[in-house]
Amino acid sequence: MLTFEKYVRPGSAAQALELLRENRQATVIGGMMWLRLADRTSPLGIDLAGCGLDKVEETEDAFRIGAMVTLGQLENHERFKAATCGIFTEAVRDIVGTQFRNLATVGGSLYARMGFSDIVTALLALDTEVELEGAGTMPIIPFVERGARNDILTHVVVRKHRYQAAFESVRNAATDFSALNAAAACWQGSWHVTVGARPKKATLVTGGERIPLRRDFSPAELDAVCELAESLDFGDDLRGTAAWRRAVAPALVRRAVERAAKKPRAEKEA
Ligand SMILES: Cc1cc2nc3c(=O)[nH]c(=O)nc-3n(C[C@H](O)[C@H](O)[C@H](O)COP(=O)(O)OP(=O)(O)OC[C@H]3O[C@@H](n4cnc5c(N)ncnc54)[C@H](O)[C@@H]3O)c2cc1C
Structure with a gap:
């Protein structure tokens, strides 16, 4: 059981960060769905529930999602769903x-950067930034790669584009963790393809600093991306071997890209 010697519910992210900086052994509490599985005593629990981070704000260019927004809130957000071709809903369903899903939060899911995460795989394919109370704003790619220690994730910003996007996963049993997952999103003329649950955390196959796959790809160009997926670093765990993941990844990537490419492009103004 996870036990807190002291529990606080600050009224702002700035106060939460101050408390965290004063006590580096403190535990930040999101939806508590993952944390509750722990068996330890923490000197201080900092609950973000009072920080006003539970809203999805929409501007002309982006969706700014509070860290305490639940997976359920976001999967049922009709405008976000329409603007991102339902990729998040596909990833969490x-x-x-x-x-x-009505308790687990977007912030807790992203901050933890778990290898099996479907959420990281999906958000990494979109034009996403994270806002941290201490470190400021950063693109999702370095955040997923390196993380941010002793900080408070306050918002996830997904920029609007005329997306085409889809998510795919393989599960050994319904509602189990993904044994492998992939996401594809086309924006600004090229495809951003990610593969996660390798079982290491998600990484980009195309997009970012990787070789781009242009919107109107040829069959040979898609074949090349599928080959790239095969060359990723895979590992073994109880859900699958590295060899199995290497064999399945190209098919999953192809499925994600082809299914996304068949969807109508999202209107920028959802
Ligand atoms: C049984 C089970 C099955 C699951 N299956 C899947 C699955 O199939 N696919 C999938 O993608 N995910 C899965 N998850 C993960 C789940 O979706 C959430 O990602 C997870 O519960 C974390 O979200 P939370 O809000 O509960 O975070 P918490 O448990 O509250 O926190 C998780 C970690 O993040 C830190 N944290 C939380 N919020 C913040 C913040 N705003 N800033 C800084 N640090 C923060 C906490 O200190 C902690 O270290 C599963 C979880 C469980 C328990």
Whole structure:
């Protein structure tokens, strides 16, 4: 059981960060769905529930999602869904169940950067930035690669584009963790393809600093990207071997790209 010697509910992210900086052994509490599995005593629990981070704000150019927005809130946000071709809804729909997703948060899911995460794989394919109370704003790619220690994730910003996007995963059983997952999103003329649950955390196959796949790719160009997926660094765990993941990744990437390419492009103004 996870036990807190002291529990606080600050009224702002700035106060939460101050408390965290004063006590580096403190535990930041999001939806508590992952944390509650721990068996330890923490000197201080900093609950973000009072920080006003539970809203999705829409501007002309972006969706600014508070860290305490639940997976359920976001998967059912009609405008976000329309603007991102439903990729987030596809990514979370097999995570445990409705009640669970109404408690687990977007911030807790991203900050933890878990290898099996479907959420990281999906958000990494979109034009996403994270806002941290201490470190400021950074693109999602360095955040996923390196993380941010002892900080508070306050918002996830997804920029609007005329996306085409889709998410795919393989699960050994319904609602189990993904044994492998992939996402594809086309924006600003090129495809951003990610593969996660390798079982290491998600990484880009195309897009970012990787070789781009242009919007109107040829069959040979898509074949080349599928080959790239095969060359990623895979590992073994109880859900699959590295060899199995290497064999399946190209097919999953192809499926994600082809399914996304068939979807109508999102209107920038969703
Ligand atoms: C049984 C089970 C099955 C799951 N299955 C899946 C699955 O199939 N696919 C998938 O993608 N995910 C899955 N998850 C993960 C889940 O979706 C959430 O990502 C997870 O519960 C974390 O979200 P939370 O809000 O509960 O975070 P918490 O448990 O509250 O926190 C998680 C970690 O993040 C830190 N943290 C939380 N919020 C912040 C913040 N704003 N700033 C800084 N640090 C913060 C905490 O200190 C902690 O270290 C599963 C989880 C469980 C328990």
